Amino acid sequence: MRAMVTGGAGFVGSTLVDMLVTRGDAVCVLDDLSRGSLSNLASALATGVSMVTADVRDADAVRRTASEFLPDVVFHLAAQIDVRASMADPAMDADVNIIGSLNVLTAAAEVGVPRIVLSSTGGAIYGDGAVIPTPESAIPAPASGYGLSKWTAERYGEWFAGTRALDVRVLRYGNVYGPRQDPDGDAGVIALYCDAALAGRRPIVFGDGLQTRDFVYVDDIAAANIAAATTDGVGHRVFNVGSGTEISVLELARAVGDSVGVPPERWRIDHRPPRAGEVRRSCLDVSRARHELRLGPGVPLEPGIRRTVAWIRSRSRDEARGDHGDALV
Numbered sequence: 001m002r003a004m005v006t007g008g009a010g011f012v013g014s015t016l017v018d019m020l021v022t023r024g025d026a027v028c029v030l031d032d033l034s035r036g037s038l039s040n041l042a043s044a045l046a047t048g049v050s051m052v053t054a055d056v057r058d059a060d061a062v063r064r065t066a067s068e069f070l071p072d073v074v075f076h077l078a079a080q081i082d083v084r085a086s087m088a089d090p091a092m093d094a095d096v097n098i099i100g101s102l103n104v105l106t107a108a109a110e111v112g113v114p115r116i117v118l119s120s121t122g123g124a125i126y127g128d129g130a131v132i133p134t135p136e137s138a139i140p141a142p143a144s145g146y147g148l149s150k151w152t153a154e155r156y157g158e159w160f161a162g163t164r165a166l167d168v169r170v171l172r173y174g175n176v177y178g179p180r181q182d183p184d185g186d187a188g189v190i191a192l193y194c195d196a197a198l199a200g201r202r203p204i205v206f207g208d209g210l211q212t213r214d215f216v217y218v219d220d221i222a223a224a225n226i227a228a229a230t231t232d233g234v235g236h237r238v239f240n241v242g243s244g245t246e247i248s249v250l251e252l253a254r255a256v257g258d259s260v261g262v263p264p265e266r267w268r269i270d271h272r273p274p275r276a277g278e279v280r281r282s283c284l285d286v287s288r289a290r291h292e293l294r295l296g297p298g299v300p301l302e303p304g305i306r307r308t309v310a311w312i313r314s315r316s317r318d319e320a321r322g323d324h325g326d327a328l329v
């Protein structure tokens with residue numbers, strides 16, 4: 001398969017690229033490196049993956065990349081992912097997430113790419129009040145600019161699927177975690193807690209910590225993307241991808257503290273005021289993807305946290321040695 005991956009230098013995108021390379025697929029990454037880094041792609045680039053540094057808002061660059069590479073599938077992951085940034089500057093968020101997605105859809109349709117897989121969010125599209133676990137049929141009610149822009153991109157995807165010869169599949173992720181997640185990112189609470197636990201800092205919880213999330217390991221998201229690209233004859237276009245397990249932020253903080261082995265007296269929660277744009281409960285009904293895309297149960301939370309901690313530890317060792325991945329650039 002020839003796969004073009006927008007946002008392929010990011011956390012999820014680079015994990016997907018590595019999985020595609022392992023399968024023997026030809027891969028072209030388009031990323032503006034605003035958040036992702038070439039160090040995430042170090043091993044992939046060494047195997048001949050091609051890299052185009054471009055902004056998805058640049059329609060010509062997106063079209064040129066697609067027409068030169070001629071992919072069988074486009075995985076569109078490039079996005080503005082910060083919920084708080086979308087609240088502060090919704091126009092910027094819409095520009096990247098709506099116009100950028102439109103450029104990718106338009107290029108795919110013009111070049112004759114048969115299939116596109118869009119990365120969307122189950123955590124930010126369903127609003128408070130949705131049934132838990134939430135099925136894809138729930139009416140979206142995003143509380144943030146980010147949720148609204150991702151939903152709008154989904155709708156454009158539906159429209160393209162109805163008006164062009166483009167098979168569009170939408171994956172709505174839970175809260176993704178795992179190696180390479182930037183602890184500064186809005187979605188990176190596990191990375192943040194792992195980082196804090198290893199550095200001897202207290203975990204920050206916004207609000208009472210009883211808000212819940214559906215945490216899904218990054219390899220399971222990459223595998224879901226490949227399943228969405230390679231499974232023919234599915235009956236639906238939109239799929240939730242998560243663990244299907246609801247866990248509170250307080251429970252999560254405790255699990256990270258236990259995994260790192262921090263004594264409870266040193267792992268006291270630092271409560272801060274709740275943040276705007278965040279839903280109270282989030283847990284996805286994942287039965288459709290399990291059935292139609294034949295996805296397995298995925299990596300459970302504890303081993304997933306252990307792998308994330310191991311990655312942060314190895315990254316800290318590299319940094320202490322002065323072995324910065326960015327030196328590869």
Ligand SMILES: NC(=O)c1ccc[n+]([C@@H]2O[C@H](COP(=O)([O-])OP(=O)(O)OC[C@H]3O[C@@H](n4cnc5c(N)ncnc54)[C@H](O)[C@@H]3O)[C@@H](O)[C@H]2O)c1
Pocket residue numbers: 006007008009010011012013030031032033034035036037054055056057076077078079080081096100119120121122123172173174175176177187
């Ligand atoms: N991480 C999560 O928990 C989560 C949850 C739901 C959905 N998603 C979606 O998954 C996708 C990947 O997210 P991630 O967590 O890997 O984030 P990330 O920030 O690590 O990756 C996004 C990538 O897109 C690139 N990018 C950003 N703006 C760009 C632009 N204008 N042009 C070209 N490239 C651009 C960044 O440089 C980065 O490499 C996004 O579409 C996001 O909305 C993520």
